Amino acid sequence: MANHLYKNDLPDGLDLGPIVAIDCETMGLNPHRDRLCVIQMSGGDGDAHIVQVEKGQTSAPNLCAMLENPDVLKLFHFGRFDIAAMYNAFGALTAPVYCTKIASRLVRTYTDRHGLKNLTQELIGVDISKQQQMSDWGAETLTAAQLDYAASDVLHLHQLREELNKRLAREGRTEMAQACFDFLPMRAKLDLAGWPETDIFAHS
Amino acid sequence: MANHLYKNDLPDGLDLGPIVAIDCETMGLNPHRDRLCVIQMSGGDGDAHIVQVEKGQTSAPNLCAMLENPDVLKLFHFGRFDIAAMYNAFGALTAPVYCTKIASRLVRTYTDRHGLKNLTQELIGVDISKQQQMSDWGAETLTAAQLDYAASDVLHLHQLREELNKRLAREGRTEMAQACFDFLPMRAKLDLAGWPETDIFAHS
Numbered sequence: 001m002a003n004h005l006y007k008n009d010l011p012d013g014l015d016l017g018p019i020v021a022i023d024c025e026t027m028g029l030n031p032h033r034d035r036l037c038v039i040q041m042s043g044g045d046g047d048a049h050i051v052q053v054e055k056g057q058t059s060a061p062n063l064c065a066m067l068e069n070p071d072v073l074k075l076f077h078f079g080r081f082d083i084a085a086m087y088n089a090f091g092a093l094t095a096p097v098y099c100t101k102i103a104s105r106l107v108r109t110y111t112d113r114h115g116l117k118n119l120t121q122e123l124i125g126v127d128i129s130k131q132q133q134m135s136d137w138g139a140e141t142l143t144a145a146q147l148d149y150a151a152s153d154v155l156h157l158h159q160l161r162e163e164l165n166k167r168l169a170r171e172g173r174t175e176m177a178q179a180c181f182d183f184l185p186m187r188a189k190l191d192l193a194g195w196p197e198t199d200i201f202a203h204s
Numbered sequence: 205m206a207n208h209l210y211k212n213d214l215p216d217g218l219d220l221g222p223i224v225a226i227d228c229e230t231m232g233l234n235p236h237r238d239r240l241c242v243i244q245m246s247g248g249d250g251d252a253h254i255v256q257v258e259k260g261q262t263s264a265p266n267l268c269a270m271l272e273n274p275d276v277l278k279l280f281h282f283g284r285f286d287i288a289a290m291y292n293a294f295g296a297l298t299a300p301v302y303c304t305k306i307a308s309r310l311v312r313t314y315t316d317r318h319g320l321k322n323l324t325q326e327l328i329g330v331d332i333s334k335q336q337q338m339s340d341w342g343a344e345t346l347t348a349a350q351l352d353y354a355a356s357d358v359l360h361l362h363q364l365r366e367e368l369n370k371r372l373a374r375e376g377r378t379e380m381a382q383a384c385f386d387f388l389p390m391r392a393k394l395d396l397a398g399w400p401e402t403d404i405f406a407h408s
């Protein structure tokens with residue numbers, strides 16, 4: 001279990017495998033105002049790869065190749081936000097994707113708590129701290145606490161997916177979940193294009 | 205311009221062409237309670253084909269073949285509701301589809317009025333009456349006013365689509381619209397499966 005820290009992009013030749021867990025840290029929730037600061041990734045082996053993004057940076061070729069690679073599944077919790085943040089920063093639309101929050105909504109119908117902390121607690125018995133969630137991710141030097149927090153957000157997503165997939169199959173909702181995942185990149189694009197609060201499918 | 209009235213299903217051998225406008229009338233807005241009563245269709249030639257559905261009816265083979273035909277585009281205004289109603293009644297999931305309400309949301313950003321009446325008025329200068337919208341569609345014999353109303357809901361959808369497609373292209377939003385249309389059948393399925401009010405893509 002190690003944290004690998006990089007500036008601007010993933011290093012050349014690093015292959016994180018066929019399923020990559022991803023989470024982003026930004027300056028806030030408005031992608032047009034709040035820049036992307038950190039992208040943390042994991043191949044599911046316990047290691048976290050953390051890329052710091054500079055203010056004004058508009059490209060990250062190795063990262064984007066992975067995001068757009070049709071043979072690599074990108075695993076998120078509430079991917080809508082991260083997909084939009086990275087599309088906004090680099091122009092690369094992430095696909096295909098899996099979102100643990102959507103999967104949770106489709107199987108954990110006995111609760112309305114679909115936060116990452118709730119999921120890891122219930123599904124794999126791990127307590128993650130959310131203490132650094134609101135911190136200055138734009139700082140040039142990130143603290144050890146920040147790095148550990150960033151890592152903790154991606155280290156369990158593979159295991160969560162396994163468990164959620166079992167339950168989706170059990171309840172006969174795998175196909176429904178897949179259709180939602182397929183639409184998610186476009187839902188993120190709609191956020192940036194100007195429909196962030198609109199349920200585009202609603203009657204009114 | 206004629207209304208053709210049928211019982212239970214479309215007649216054998218009737219081909220409505222590659223783009224079929226469809227609208228349904230039901231006993232109300234709750235598909236688990238309110239049965240499907242009427243399905244009106246048009247090939248875009250000014251004729252309306254109106255199928256009356258019996259209480260308890262669970263199949264309509266000719267209709268369903270068309271609904272599921274991948275080479276026939278099904279054109280709706282707020283298709284989410286109609287797709288769910290027909291899936292619930294007959295088990296056939298309509299695809300591929302086009303929805304004029306969604307297209308309108310994506311191009312008529314200067315208004316929040318995306319009702320069918322607003323669309324026909326603005327885009328093709330036609331006034332349709334909504335007077336029979338709330339009426340007893342479960343009646344054995346439909347009134348002439350009901351039949352004309354039912355027809356009016358499908359006769360203009362082809363023209364609306366033409367105009368909306370021009371504007372989607374002009375604004376560079378064709379691909380976004382297509383992604384929404386592709387997800388729509390599954391959105392309808394989610395309604396029936398128990399997520400009618402949930403924006404499945406929302407944070408909370």
Ligand SMILES: Nc1ncnc2c1ncn2[C@@H]1O[C@H](COP(=O)(O)O)[C@@H](OP(=O)(O)O)[C@H]1O
Nearest residue numbers: 023024029078081101114115116117133153407
């Ligand atoms: N409207 C919103 N409210 C709260 N969190 C939001 C949000 N929009 C996006 N997010 C992101 O969703 C993640 C939290 O999801 P959840 O509450 O389900 O655990 C947060 O990421 P981080 O955990 O990386 O900070 C946060 O940045």
Ligand SMILES: Nc1ncnc2c1ncn2[C@@H]1O[C@H](COP(=O)(O)O)[C@@H](OP(=O)(O)O)[C@H]1O
Nearest residue numbers: 203227228233282285305318319320321337357
């Ligand atoms: N929550 C809702 N409120 C109003 N209309 C709804 C609705 N859910 C579905 N509909 C359907 O959407 C259609 C109206 O759309 P709009 O308001 O955009 O013109 C109506 O069909 P009909 O026009 O066939 O009766 C109505 O049955």
